[in-house]
Amino acid sequence: MGSMTLGQRPSPITPTVDFDRDGVQHGFLKLPHSHDQSAWGSIMIPVTVVKRGTGPTALLTGGNHGDEYEGPVALLKLANQLKAEDVTGRVIIVPAMNFPAFAAGRRTSPIDAGNLNRSFPGKPDGTATQKIADYFQRTLLPLADVVLDFHSGGKTLDFVPFAAAHVLEDKDQQAACVAAMEAFSAPYSMMMLEIDSVGMYDSAAEEMGKVFVTTELGGGGTATARTIEIAERGIRNVLRHASILTGRPKITDGIRMDMPGPECFTTAEDDGVLEMCVDLGQTVAAGNVIARIHALDRTGVAPKEYRAAMDGILAARHFPGIVRTGDTLAVVAVRL
Incomplete structure (x- = not known):
């Protein structure tokens, strides 16, 4: 066949x-x-x-x-x-x-x-x-x-x-x-x-x-x-x-x-502990903080903030609590 x-x-x-x-x-x-x-x-x-x-x-x-x-x-x-x-x-x-x-x-x-x-x-x-x-x-x-x-x-x-x-x-x-x-x-x-x-x-x-x-x-x-x-x-x-x-x-x-383009994807540029600031299905505006990555191995270090590049809905997120450089943190999609 x-x-x-x-x-x-x-x-x-x-x-x-x-x-x-x-x-x-x-x-x-x-x-x-x-x-x-x-x-x-x-x-x-x-x-x-x-x-x-x-x-x-x-x-x-x-x-x-x-x-x-x-x-x-x-x-x-x-x-x-x-x-x-x-x-x-x-x-x-x-x-x-x-x-x-x-x-x-x-x-x-x-x-x-x-x-x-x-x-x-x-x-x-x-x-x-x-x-x-x-x-x-x-x-x-x-x-x-x-x-x-x-x-x-x-x-x-x-x-x-x-x-x-x-x-x-x-x-x-x-x-x-x-x-x-x-x-x-x-x-x-x-x-x-x-x-x-x-x-x-x-x-x-x-x-x-x-x-x-x-x-x-x-x-x-x-x-x-x-x-x-x-x-x-x-x-x-x-x-x-x-x-x-x-x-x-x-x-x-x-x-x-x-998902109109690559701006939908937010990619981690740091290793660390993930703090999601928005839950799945919630709306976000361009510039909103959607996640923070905290230092894994020490205190007293300010977390790195990741912001939405566009208005939309949080459609996907990284699941484990530990994140590595290159991981997709979040996906924002446009509501039609």
Whole structure:
């Protein structure tokens, strides 16, 4: 399945499910991985396929980063709940794309330190993470019409809960992504600016012309009852929007935001103890102090103040109490 350039190696990953078969199937994406504890071992990435007849395909993914939990929890629940008679078309559920990272509770893989969301298009003969990226690039993404990829802040960031789309050159495609983002109906919706978009799953899907929606639903290396509920409702809303599930999306009022440029980001230029002066969701004005960094190792030193570069809403913040030079302290987004 999927396209393969002349001379390019086939993926080493084999699915234990049949993507073309009607019904509900639970299985694995099996990636051979030889290591000290298992000479002929495999990385077993859980996958569920729910299919009935012909219709659109939704690819639902979580665990792109292994310390983000709303997506995996909501998708594991969906895999247990969704029945073939519920759908028209096909739903492919991968709760933990980078399974080694997910099992270890890490953003990146303990096998090769790979950040899956910076590894696309991947390599069939590369590292474990590159092989996973290649399988999504050449096999799973080509099957999909709609792609919903769950993220949150992991252990180091915290966000107001939002669904997001990106500014795209193809304005018809952008409009379709925005419509799906709005159908998700998170408390906040964001036209998102990525601080580093090279090698992203998002870009791989968008470059194929797919309708792509992502999220940032919280953070701190955990999930809450509220953020999981947002994820569960959002999945079903997107599936209804795509006509894979019957009925209309259940839309609630939300706040639209935009990240117009790099001035949204406030970056630490000091090491120390973080004092946030504004909470998530609060409004700020340009020049307001949004954070202070106090000396870590001595008293009697004035803290360094960090000010907002623009008016807006505090949409994200550094989560741990200790901050290092180069960390993103805060993200301010414009309310639309």
